[in-house]
Amino acid sequence: MHQTDFLVVGSGIAGLTYALKVAEQCPDKKVTIITKTREDETNTKYAQGGVAVVNDLENDSFEKHIEDTLIAGDGLCNEQVVEIVVKEGPDRVNELISWGAQFDKSPDGDYALGKEGGHSEFRVIHHKDVTGREIERALLEAIRRKKNIELITHCFVVEIITQHHLGYLVTKSTQDIECYGMYVLNLKTNKIEKILSRLTLLATGGNGQVYRTTTNPVIATGDGVAMVYRAKGRIENMEFIQFHPTALYQPGESPSFLITEAVRGDGGILRNKNGEDFMHKYDERLSLAPRDIVARAIDSEMKITGTEHVYLDCRHMDMEKFVHHFPNIYEKCKSIGIDVSKDMIPVAPAAHYSCGGIKTDEYGHTSIRNLYAAGECASTGLHGANRLASNSLLEAMVFAHRCYLDAVKVIDSISFKENVPDWNTLGTNAPREMILITQSLKELKQIMSDYVGIVRTNVRLERAMRRLDILHLETEALYKETAVSPQLCELRNLITAGYLIVKGAAFRKESRGLHYNTDYPYKSDLVENIIL
Template sequence: MTTDLLVIGSGIAGLTFAIKSAKAMPDKEILVLTKAASAEESNTNYAQGGVAGVWDFEKDSFEKHIEDTLIAGDGLCDPAAVEAVVKEGPDRIREIIGYGTRFDKNEGGDYNLGREGGHSAFRILHHKDITGREIERALIEEASRYNNIKILDKYYVVELLTQHHLGFLVTKSSRDINCYGVYALNRETGTIEKILASATLLATGGCGQAYRTTTNPKVATGDGVAMTYRAKGRIENMEFIQFHPTALFEPGVSPAFLITEAVRGEGAVLRNHKGEAFMERYDPRKDLAPRDIVARAIDSEMKKHGTQHVYLDCTPIDQQKFMQHFPNIFEYCKNIGIDVFKDGIPVAPAAHYSCGGVKTDLSARTSIQHLYACGECSSTGLHGANRLASNSLLEAMVFAHRAFEDVLHQYNNGQLGQFNEQIAALNFPDWDALGTAEPKEMILITQSVKELEQIMTDYVGIVRTNVRLERAMRRLDLLFEETEALYKQSQVSPQLCQLRNLISVGYLIVKGAQFRRESRGLHFNTDYPKKNDLLQSVIL
């Protein structure tokens, strides 16, 4: 199979790029692959809170949004990336409004702006408490209007195609690695297909499934990061895993139901099992402190009192206002016996967002030529050591637009046309499955996934130590050896590939955490409780 542009992932990043490319280049074919059964199943679809953007210039400014982002990033943001996202963001938001996205408005017809932790102004546009679902709906409808966009579901991308598959030696020091497309498993037929493309965009989302409790959907297994690492691409700052402070505490339920930060933005208060409002003991911003601070505070309270959760008290919020802004949360809690107007909502931190990922420049280009990355799988420099709430959807749109602009420029100057001719002249081998068989015992895969989740949760969570990290690495090494042996003798399956990718992601998180001999942002190591201003990004 050949295509002009290949997009891996059907969330906000992938579809934004596909739509813009299809509109500007009607003669080019854009192929979007999703491993799920439908394009809607993405991290975007699960985003509750909203999208941040400077909208009310009388009470807000680009400078304020930039400053809030830099403060949250704790010294590791790329100022150029921050400025680009903040200043270009409102235009990208207007575009998705043009696609039909319906953000909530007040009685006067103006957008009802919310505020979340770390923000100094009301600048969050939202659609009740299901903003991501609304954006995804509008994007899929818009994409369906273009005949040159083809979306294939149930396609699991196994590997990136590079010179390695032609027999050339490719190492981390190689500067001319090219991406020619992918090998992908067609889940309907069970066959591995070779898909060639002039340019490939990774928009594969996060890696929350590496942890036992996460707000991420089942598809968030770090595929893009793991594939790029195996292809010798550069990965950055994977140690910065953001734990959302307030996931609904329901033992055994995955993904965990998210209680959006916007609830605290409207006045909800965190309380411990004694009913004490404890955030004032940890930060002067109290319940609206950045997520890393709030998550560590909750973790501290739980450990101090030996409890498994704290409570979110929503009684300070007007009932009618709560029902209007958070109907999904109200209904979910009601269905499990929680009256949010009387009972505190039991909450605990859950793995939520990866601030690191595939390292990119300001045009979303990776260290592998003709391979782009945007959205959660990328590390653009925006988030630094800690993501500011509701900046993720904004980042995905801005960098998808920048990737599109770079691809368009390369087509206009003939570069991609020449590369396409080069691809046509190469003879890439078909996938070699000789000597493999179906796994006889699925327990070998499922048990390894459970072990991985346990290792990452117990040793590489909100608070870390050198001893825990060393223990995690030893156990991951053993899991890696066992899984690679199984992979070499087994037919490829999504379950086995996802396990393999999760182990790679786990390794990158642990290795990054071991290199970072300080505590900064989302990475807190009790053996190095202070910042080391000499240490910048960890690139693997």
């Protein structure tokens, strides 16, 4: 058994920011961060574009950033939350800089600002095209300087400990569900241990691996969302899966390499197989329309021309500037024989970001007591039906800070739960055939990609649900019979995430933002969140 005052699940920008703050404010308290692989293997590390923040009040304003976010969110944003994130954002970015994160500057010494889809002004600060990697580096270095922080790698969370594990009946209608910590699989000992905590923050990232083609790393398996749902917590808006319009088209490569939206912000043009600039047919903002519109436009062009990708044309751009701003993209293209100065880049949409997730309030509280959520696994109300580009890192920092503000106020009033039982492994055996897990995962990705992608129909959603029901039954039987493994847990979590996406999509009888159903092509008058 392990006891800690603050337990943090996940080592991306949300988890590390929160951990740093509570450790500094409460030097006599223990902070434990757990992550299922290496400490730097997070969704944060793969973020290319940057952080959208208003820091040039002469040419930009909070009001413009708020309006851009609300327009992208297509009527489902929580306006109070949007205002909070936009207005508190500059202070959080300045803190990040004080911890050592470095962002690109222009020759005059000001921060270089990029422009991405849906933004009315240049406001995205960045570190070349590897912004997330730079943020992750700076935060981890700051974490290592804190003596009261323990970072445990290769530790896989299995379940949230609640009254259910004490023998009480817990249902969706239970009002006082409490979190006492986590059961975790220690991958070094291959044993399930319990970590008891006073307060827990879930910062487990997204669920992109539910799709066959995604920009997300292999760790993005919806663990936090699935665990909260099983613990009878509230989940919302899972139907809004953002497909990034421009992932590098490389059949068979997973995850897909992201071509950041900032390339289009700097002048890149989308073209179809005939070399035609097609975005004028879909939106007056052309290649810099919000991501839901661009992704659907590309999907439409691919269907019209019978191809599996379109092109991003950068041949007309200043190549010296391109190489300086996008060195990672330039080298990646070069490595597969694409000379960006002469060749167009083949791109296609890929699952990128989950706008829904664990329902939280403006201080990161979930519906389960003593449990916070922040980052991509949370649904704060900022993104609504579609996330504005580069708002994700900003949201993670702002809500990590707000979780910290609440946590340090209440920590001393919370006691450890003493009578939590050990994990029961009686009656389980080692899995005899890994093919049962790997094949089910392939089926899941195929189902979600074919039936619950950028464009949906009622028939596709019904088929997806029937097939997911079978996968769920088979996997739950396997889970009860065999010893717990990371592969089995991830499959189980991804099936749950897939179910929640399909269920939310089936409930939404309209097309809005990232959810487009050809049986309901128009928005309804009833604007509401789908809570599961």
